[in-house]
Amino acid sequence: MPETAPKAAGGHRVVYAPRIQDLLARKETVFRIDAATVGVSDPDLMAEVVAARPVLSAERSVYKPAAGADIPHDSATRTIRALGQDVTAAIAAPPPPARGLSGAWPYAATSYLRRWLFASDPLPVSLLSKRAVTGSDALSRLVDRAVTLWPAPGAGDTAGALAGQIRDASDALARKQAVALYRRASATLCDGVAALAGNALWLMGPAREQRAARPDLTPFLWETLRLLPPAWMLWRKGGDAYTALHPEIRPEDDVALFPLLMHRHRDFWTDPLEFQPERWAGVTDPEKAPAFMPFGFDGARCWARHLVVPLAERLLETAIESGIALHTPDGETHVPLRSLLSVRFDAKTGA
Ligand code: HEM
Known part of the structure; x- marks a missing residue:
């Protein structure tokens, strides 16, 4: 079997779900x-x-679409601006106690981020991003209904900018859509950043402990986005628009694009399976690197990429400063087949 797993510092191994492993072994x-x-x-x-x-x-x-209608462009841009304000405020504030990072990753990190970013939103809005609620359709519907009645008199003063989109919605449809956007934006951010930070901690291995000698964590994150990109597969429905681009693509085909595979292309990357953060030293705009698209290409590039990397860096910094230790039963981590690519481990913090 060809070698497909990244060689993390310290010999930590990554074992992929069989279908991902099959894809990684493809030569074409x-x-x-x-x-x-x-x-x-x-x-x-x-x-x-x-x-x-x-x-x-x-x-x-x-x-x-949400509540049976497309999301208007101005509401989409307001949402991303509001999310940006909440992320900027969180990065500037002290993080919650690091013991919240102990437990099964990436879930522990997702819950920690939700607490950090959205816990000051008043009830019932803060329930929208709680894992116990998001995991249950029935509870989600109940909370959605409660939030459409928010704010109660006198409430809402502590709400973050994303929650403010719900409070300030102009009519019933806009309010329902704002509830859906709060839920989706908070989940996409917290799940994605937790996956990215977890993948980085695993790949860094014992280098984590030499944090003092490596004040800049950004190259570690870009190298993680190359080797274990959370958004590892992008999907396009129907091949109609693509048939002229390649003879293999027929009108009735769906097309799956794989940043995970492209980021290991030997024509573009030396020692592609090696975790080498130093590749990114002095690279001012990593997204211009050829054969690299952790946040998509022009035409559908991620609107939140400028929020994701700084938040992940702050989370990583907090985890490392807490003396986080990673454990798996056999010293190797498993990557299940999920829409987000993330390694699994148990963490214990010293703090
Ligand atoms: C670690 C977190 C994230 C990663 C790795 C990520 C990655 C990506 C990727 C690869 C694409 C291209 C998708 C495609 O071409 O099909 C994309 C597009 C996009 N992302 Fe993100 N993303 C993250 C978080 C977020 C968040 C938190 C938001 C907003 C709340 C967001 C909003 C968007 C939007 C609006 C697009 C453009 C496609 C569209 O119009 O729907 N992303 N992202």
Whole structure:
């Protein structure tokens, strides 16, 4: 079997779900996955696919339709601005006690981030981002209903900017959509950043302990985004717009794009399986690096990428300063087949 796992510092091993492992073993950069899906990891073709047509509203994650209607563009931009304000405020504030980072990752980190960013939102809004609630459809519906009646008289003073979008919605539809956007934006941010920080902690291995000698964690994050990108697969429905781009793609095909594979392309990366943060030293705009797209290509690039990296860096810093130790039963971590690529381990903090 070809070597596909990154060689993390300290010999920590990564074991992928069999279907991810199969993909990593592919030599071709355009290949049929099944009767109705073509996989692509060729950098040029990936860029062409993304540019060939705009993302359909149903293909979007945060901004797919809510309450039976498309999300208006101005409401989408207001939401991302509000999220930016909440992230900036959290980064500037002291984090919650680091003992909250102990437990099973990435879940412990997701809950920690939710507490850090959204716990000051008044009830019932803060319930929208609670794991116990988001895991249950029935509870989610109940909380959504309660939030549409918010604010109660005198409430709302401590609300963050994202919660303010719900409070200030102009009519019933806008309010329902603001509730959906709060839930989706907070989940996408906390789940994504928890995955990224967890992957980075694993790949860093014992280098974590030499934190004092490495004040800048950003190169560690960019190298993690290359080797274990949380958004490892992008999806496009229907091949109609893409048939002219490659003979393998037929109109009835869906297309799966794989940043995970592209980021290990030997023509673009030396020692692609090595975790080498020093690759990014002096790189002023990592997203301009060829064969690299952890946040998508032009045409559908992530609106939140400028929030994700600084928040992940702050989380990583907090975890490392707490003396976090990572454990798995056999010293190797498993990556299950999920839409977000994230390693699993148990963590214990000293704080
Ligand atoms: C670690 C966290 C995140 C990662 C790794 C990530 C990654 C990505 C990637 C790879 C794309 C391209 C998707 C495609 O072409 O199909 C994308 C697009 C996008 N992302 Fe993110 N993202 C993250 C968090 C967020 C958050 C928190 C938000 C907003 C609340 C967001 C909003 C968007 C938007 C609006 C797009 C453009 C596509 C669209 O119009 O729906 N992302 N992101």
